[in-house]
Amino acid sequence: MEERHRAFLDELLATATPSGFETAGQRVFVDYLEEYADEVRTDAYGNAVAVHEGDPAVDCSVVLAGHGDEIGLMVRDVTDDGFLKLTxxxxxxxxxxxxxYVTVHGSDGPVPGVVGQTAIHLRDHDDDTQSDIAEMHVDIGAVDETEAREHVEVGDPITFDTSVQDLEGSLVAARGMDNRTGVWTxxxxFRRAVERDADATVYAVSTVQEEVGRNGAKMVGYDLDPDVAIAADVTHATDTPESPGDKGSGIELGEGPVVGRGSANHPVVVKAVRTVADDAGVDVQLSAxxxxxxxxxxxxxxxxxxxxxxxxxxxNRYMHTPVEVIDxxxxxxxxxxxxxxxxxxxSFAPFSVEV
Structure with a gap:
């Protein structure tokens, strides 16, 4: 991966974008694509769209999309002692x-904190059940509720405070690979389609609020009404020792893109993408x-x-943890x-099944 492309990935991974609070990450996406796009715009909820206009005589439009949001936590309440309750x-x-370690994203700036854990010495060794997140708390060091509320308020989002780590070979670990990787791709x-002077109208889209109902894509799909849409997201790599055998998919890191089959995956698009992959010498994996x-x-x-x-x-290994790993x-x-x-x-249009 070229240095500038890796720098774009690292910037995406370093930017907190919990669902409903994606603005900073959307700005990274917009800034990267402005030099390649004929137009870049955002909508009422922050979905970001870059446009390559293509040949006006060609009636075909393509969406390349990734969701810009990530999972996280949120301040639900503040206790009398200054601890933050969570949802x-x-x-x-x-x-x-x-x-x-976590960061609370307050209106006046980031507030560092930790998610408390009772020391192993003080826990009941006969009870190893996992507490629900609603029973956990964040400690920001405040002495009481008044001091805590000087820094945070109910509804502030929270993300894990982690850094990007290069592992052996071409593997990288970080929080939020789901779905900074989809946004990056x-x-x-889009950039590579523009460099090939694509005849079709091509849209690069970073959607909002996928993790809480795939809501941004509903807005964008209705607005753009494309002929075809490719949604890039992570999928479970089940090539680790603890992956459940009955949920194994055969998907492995380093073995290439994963083409979905069934349900939403349109058979004509599946065939077209596999044809493109074969012609380019790109090995693909399949998922059901x-x-x-x-x-x-x-x-x-x-x-x-x-x-x-x-x-x-x-x-992607270890999805929805602070240490997701991709190749x-x-x-x-x-x-x-x-x-x-x-x-x-x-050249593959129209995208319709024959009955």
Missing amino acids: RVGGADRTVTRGQ AAEG AGSDTGTDAESFYTSRAGVASLNLAIP TEDLDEVGELMGRFAARAA
Whole structure:
């Protein structure tokens, strides 16, 4: 991965964007794409859209999308003693929440804190049950409620305070790979489609609030009404020792992009993307989505009268934890595949099944 492209990824990963509070990350996306796009715009809730106008004589439009939000926590209440009570933002995992450094994103700036954990010496050794997040608290060091409320208020979002870590080879660990990687590939796919002078109209989109109902994609799908949409998101790499055998997918890090099949994944788009991958020498993995992809593809494909959609995924270990792990080679190949598909999309149209 080139240095400037890695710098873009690192900036995305360093920027906190819990659902409903995505503005800072959307600005990173917009700033990166402004030099490549004919237009960049945002809507009422902050969905960000970059536009490549293509050839006016070609009636085909493509959305390359990733969701810009991440899971997190939120201040639910402040106790008399100055501790912060919590609620979830999206699917936060209670089993990895205690004992973590966090940042409370207050209106006057970031406030450091920790999620408290009773010391092992003081816990009941016969009771190893996991507390719900609603029973946990953040300690910001305040002596009482009055001091705490000088820094935070109810509704402030909270994210884990972690750094990006390079592991061996091309593996990288960080919080929020879900779905900074999808945003990165949507932006990179767009840039590469523009460099190939795509005939189709191409949109790069960073959607909001996927983690709390795939809401941003509903807005964007209705607004843009594209012919085809590729939703880039992470999927579970089940190549670790503790992955449940009955939920194994065969998906591995370093083995390439993951093409979804079934449910929202349109068969014509699936075939087209696989053809593009074969022609480019990009190996792909397949995933089975029997009823739901769990991604923005669900919102795109039911928009208006229906949009031919595909979930194109990046393998990810330890999803919804502060230490998600991806392979940057997979990431680069997903971006390349999206760019190549967008540049050739008009040749595969119309995206409709024959009955």
